[in-house]
Amino acid sequence: RFRKEKNPVFYICDCHRPDDKEFNLFPPHCLSGTEGANIIEELKPSKNDFIIHKRRYSGFFQTDLDISLREEGILELELVGVCTNICVLYTAVSARMLNYEVTVLKDAVASFDQGANDFALKQMKDVLGVEIR
Numbered sequence: 809r810f811r812k813e814k815n816p817v818f819y820i821c822d823c824h825r826p827d828d829k830e831f832n833l834f835p836p837h838c839l840s841g842t843e844g845a846n847i848i849e850e851l852k853p854s855k856n857d858f859i860i861h862k863r864r865y866s867g868f869f870q871t872d873l874d875i876s877l878r879e880e881g882i883l884e885l886e887l888v889g890v891c892t893n894i895c896v897l898y899t900a901v902s903a904r905m906l907n908y909e910v911t912v913l914k915d916a917v918a919s920f921d922q923g924a925n926d927f928a929l930k931q932m933k934d935v936l937g938v939e940i941r
Contacts, residue, residue, distance in 0.1 A: 811854060816856060817853065817857040818859075819857060821847065822837065822845065824837070824840060830863070860872060860876070866895075867902070868906065869898075883907075883909060885909070886910075889917060890919065892929065893924035893927065896912060904937065909939075910932075912932055912939070
């Protein structure tokens with residue numbers, strides 16, 4: 809839909825170093841230079857899309873996401889991806905703190921734990937004012 813409407817798509821990719829402190833909490837994943845950090849073929853970016861690499865939960869933390877969105881004149885976001893209760897939630901928190909309007913597409917997010925997924929969606933709606941569609 810975004811491409812048909814000529815809207816940019818931003819890929820926020822988990823991309824960690826082998827010694828990443830996040831691995832004190834979670835098993836190593838999405839290591840830089842490995843297949844786990846790559847965008848899958850089915851979602852292959854087009855030449856006009858943006859790819860933002862992140863090392864923490866929020867797509868905004870120490871990345872160029874905010875300035876890139878603002879340079880494109882984008883103030884409304886639709887979030888999809890995994891994990892709903894980690895990366896999607898914390899990206900939504902950051903986006904709302906930066907005054908973006910946020911919609912989460914509930915059929916296009918997932919988590920390892922359905923209860924955590926449902927809790928995150930409820931928190932985003934009730935606490936952040938995120939539209940869940």
